[in-house]
Amino acid sequence: MAVRKVLVVDDSPTERFYLGDILRKGGYDVVTAENGDDGVAKARSERPDIILMDVVMPGLNGFQATRQLSRDPATQAIPVIMCTTKGQETDRVWGMRQGASDYLVKPVSAETLLDKLKEMG
Numbered sequence: 001m002a003v004r005k006v007l008v009v010d011d012s013p014t015e016r017f018y019l020g021d022i023l024r025k026g027g028y029d030v031v032t033a034e035n036g037d038d039g040v041a042k043a044r045s046e047r048p049d050i051i052l053m054d055v056v057m058p059g060l061n062g063f064q065a066t067r068q069l070s071r072d073p074a075t076q077a078i079p080v081i082m083c084t085t086k087g088q089e090t091d092r093v094w095g096m097r098q099g100a101s102d103y104l105v106k107p108v109s110a111e112t113l114l115d116k117l118k119e120m121g
Contacts, residue, residue, distance in 0.1 A: 002121050003118075003121030005028065005029040005030075006023050006028045007042055007050070008020055008023070008032045009032075009051060009062065019052060019083070019108075020032060031046045031048060037060045037065075044074055047078075048078060050079050050081065051069070051079070051081070052113075053065060062095075066095065066100050067098040070098065070100075079102075080101055081104060084104075102116060
């Protein structure tokens with residue numbers, strides 16, 4: 001499956017802009033969500049090829065949103081990459097246990113992000 005559409009879920013407008021800019025320049029279509037609840041809803045409606053999920057967000061956090069997506073038959077096939085400042089090994093393990101396909105620690109370089117998407121697509 002070629003990755004074309006990426007959903008970026010992050011409560012920081014700066015991070016959404018930064019990641020979206022990298023992705024658009026890399027040739028991807030970008031959809032954004034400001035929190036976990038919005039991210040889950042947009043995953044269902046937009047059907048992205050992959051999701052970049054922050055962890056620390058108000059309301060439904062990234063771990064909870066990833067768990068919901070991975071258990072929902074409508075979204076469980078969409079890979080989720082956790083993209084967060086939470087860099088502890090326990091955070092990475094927990095993210096993967098919630099259903100994430102991979103885990104990146106911010107700040108993420110453009111090269112690392114684009115390479116990861118090519119690897120997964």
